[in-house]
Amino acid sequence: MAKLIDLTRPLVTIDKNAFPPPLQPLFRIISPEVDFVGNDRGADIMCELFACPKSDLPNEEGWAEEMVTLSSHLGTHVDAPLHYGSTCGGAPAKTVDQIPLEELYCDAVVLDMTRKKGTGEAITVDDIKRALDKVQYQIKGGDAVLIRTDHDKFPLTDPVRYNYPGMIRESALFLAECGAKIGGTDALGWDRPFPKMVEAYQATKDKSQIWDAHFAYRDVEVYVIQQLVNLDKLPPHGFKVAFFPIPLVGASAAPARVVAFV
Numbered sequence: 001m002a003k004l005i006d007l008t009r010p011l012v013t014i015d016k017n018a019f020p021p022p023l024q025p026l027f028r029i030i031s032p033e034v035d036f037v038g039n040d041r042g043a044d045i046m047c048e049l050f051a052c053p054k055s056d057l058p059n060e061e062g063w064a065e066e067m068v069t070l071s072s073h074l075g076t077h078v079d080a081p082l083h084y085g086s087t088c089g090g091a092p093a094k095t096v097d098q099i100p101l102e103e104l105y106c107d108a109v110v111l112d113m114t115r116k117k118g119t120g121e122a123i124t125v126d127d128i129k130r131a132l133d134k135v136q137y138q139i140k141g142g143d144a145v146l147i148r149t150d151h152d153k154f155p156l157t158d159p160v161r162y163n164y165p166g167m168i169r170e171s172a173l174f175l176a177e178c179g180a181k182i183g184g185t186d187a188l189g190w191d192r193p194f195p196k197m198v199e200a201y202q203a204t205k206d207k208s209q210i211w212d213a214h215f216a217y218r219d220v221e222v223y224v225i226q227q228l229v230n231l232d233k234l235p236p237h238g239f240k241v242a243f244f245p246i247p248l249v250g251a252s253a254a255p256a257r258v259v260a261f262v
Helices: 021-029 039-050 125-135 169-178 194-204 212-218
Strands: 004-006 033-037 065-069 077-079 105-112 144-148 182-185 223-226 239-245 253-261
Touching (some): 033 039, 105 125, 125 169, 144 239, 169 212
Parallel strands (some): 105 144, 144 182, 182 223
Antiparallel strands (some): 033 065, 105 239
């Protein structure tokens, strides 16, 4: 039997006041808002529904439920082509519910980029080629390429977690040219950190510095999965991964349960 390894980041609520001020714009894709309705409040709801006293319920308890508010890009999620633009390769861009499940269950390879951990540097084509050579793997059509940075090991409130190495246009397109259909990362984002991209753009006014690794996939269809975890627990290759998002109709992304079958 295959061993199942969960690559999905657990969603835990964080006190917004404990989140570093420079990171506040990221809070909406890090922490959900959850109203926990416990068994006591559930009993009140059930008593109103059934017009019964609490004494008619087991231990005077009702159901528990939660009211959750979250971004479609919160936690481990699948980006659909619509996230990068209204068109992809000249055709209307797919929404997340339009992605065929068959394309989201595939062979995967893990590329170790941990030597760039905490730098915020670009992951180049040469970096990709060296990592592939190291694990003696050639990307084939339909593969998922998972970028391991180990940034999932930092606490969610640690600013270092958000200074991850990220892809650039050239390396993103290189993966697509090799046949990859999915690009995944255990970092917050696929591109370089936003402060790095903003700094590069402001210094040069070069529009190609703006969200270039995502915008690269306006030209060729690749699905991006961000905020993975446990890539360090996987072999370099020889396994499959299921990246199954909630079918949120018309959406640019949706949270997903991502599981490796090793």
